[in-house]
Amino acid sequence: MTIEDRLIFLISKVCQKLIINLQKAFSKSGIEVTPIQVMLLFFLQKNDGSSLTQISQGLMLENPTITGLIDRLEKSGYVKRSDHPNDRRVYLVNITEKGNRVAKKALPIIKKLNEQIKEGYSKEEIENFKKVLFGTFNKF
Numbered sequence: 084m085t086i087e088d089r090l091i092f093l094i095s096k097v098c099q100k101l102i103i104n105l106q107k108a109f110s111k112s113g114i115e116v117t118p119i120q121v122m123l124l125f126f127l128q129k130n131d132g133s134s135l136t137q138i139s140q141g142l143m144l145e146n147p148t149i150t151g152l153i154d155r156l157e158k159s160g161y162v163k164r165s166d167h168p169n170d171r172r173v174y175l176v177n178i179t180e181k182g183n184r185v186a187k188k189a190l191p192i193i194k195k196l197n198e199q200i201k202e203g204y205s206k207e208e209i210e211n212f213k214k215v216l217f218g219t220f221n222k223f
Contacts (some may be wrong), residue, residue, distance in 0.1 A: 094219075101196070108192045116161065116184055119144075121193070123152050124161060124186040127178035131163075134173050143220070161185060
């Protein structure tokens with residue numbers, strides 16, 4: 084089996100390289116959160132006051148993963164939890180002003196990397212690539 088046929092290996096290496104590049108770019112810009120924490124902040128910018136389940140569904144991550152992310156972000160002052168007005172078992176997560184500032188600072192970095200990924204490929208190739216990624220995600 085050649086390296087080109089080792090899809091799991093290639094996908095994991097691409098993910099690893101993207102995360103490393105994002106972390107380096109964040110660090111250079113003074114952003115002290117991880118790429119996945121930034122994704123949660125982006126989600127809350129559009130869906131402030133979401134429940135754990137809503138965040139989990141929106142980011143396609145498991146609840147325990149989201150809980151850990153929220154714990155760390157809350158400890159650093161990027162988000163805050165509040166009680167749900169109608170359900171004692173649920174808490175809501177709000178982005179703070181500090182969280183908004185970091186998300187706004189991270190957005191151009193994310194956009195730039197996203198554009199770099201697309202460079203050299205046609206729109207059709209990008210659409211096919213997204214189709215493969217979503218199809219693979221949905222299989223598992």
